[in-house]
Amino acid sequence: MPYISDAIDPILEPAACHVGGCLFKAKVAVSTDLEDIMPYVNAVARVVFYDSQEPVIIFKHDGYRVAMRSKELAAATVSSVEEGRKALESVVRFLNELWERREGITPLKKERKRPPAFQLYKHLPKTNCKDCGEPTCLAFATRLSLADKDLEECRHLTEGQAGALQEILENA
Numbered sequence: 001m002p003y004i005s006d007a008i009d010p011i012l013e014p015a016a017c018h019v020g021g022c023l024f025k026a027k028v029a030v031s032t033d034l035e036d037i038m039p040y041v042n043a044v045a046r047v048v049f050y051d052s053q054e055p056v057i058i059f060k061h062d063g064y065r066v067a068m069r070s071k072e073l074a075a076a077t078v079s080s081v082e083e084g085r086k087a088l089e090s091v092v093r094f095l096n097e098l099w100e101r102r103e104g105i106t107p108l109k110k111e112r113k114r115p116p117a118f119q120l121y122k123h124l125p126k127t128n129c130k131d132c133g134e135p136t137c138l139a140f141a142t143r144l145s146l147a148d149k150d151l152e153e154c155r156h157l158t159e160g161q162a163g164a165l166q167e168i169l170e171n172a
Ligand code: SF4
Pocket: 124, 125, 126, 127, 128, 129, 130, 131, 132, 133, 134, 135, 136, 137, 140, 153, 154, 155, 156
């Protein structure tokens, strides 16, 4: 019996709107209480936020930001129900496989918070060259803080800057 066996039939909620239209968050309710798997996700995934009291964990999976609460999964941003369904099915596959192999993983209960964008900004080149696709280094820092960007997308970091940023991201 898989950890999560519900049919994935998501609803969409607006997540971000711009001139060309809106992007959405795909949400689905599940019958499994997801609290038990959160420390395992925290141990293996790129986690942006984890609060074991609420409980909620936000992590990156396949380029999507996934928010997991006790009985709810959400993936953002998506442009259609179909994309949302595929994104959430991929999350469910990941969680089911993780649950299967949990005995070989040390669960991590450490809470995580977003590293402040300004703390990250201090270690960026501050040239606003736009090579990362963001208009400014501060915009890049903000998206890095949200795990919407990866360090490697700034190709102008010195070894020292990259090391300092990596340390902040790992210890957040
Ligand atoms: S590529 Fe790096 S230096 Fe250029 S704008 Fe982006 S963060 Fe700043």
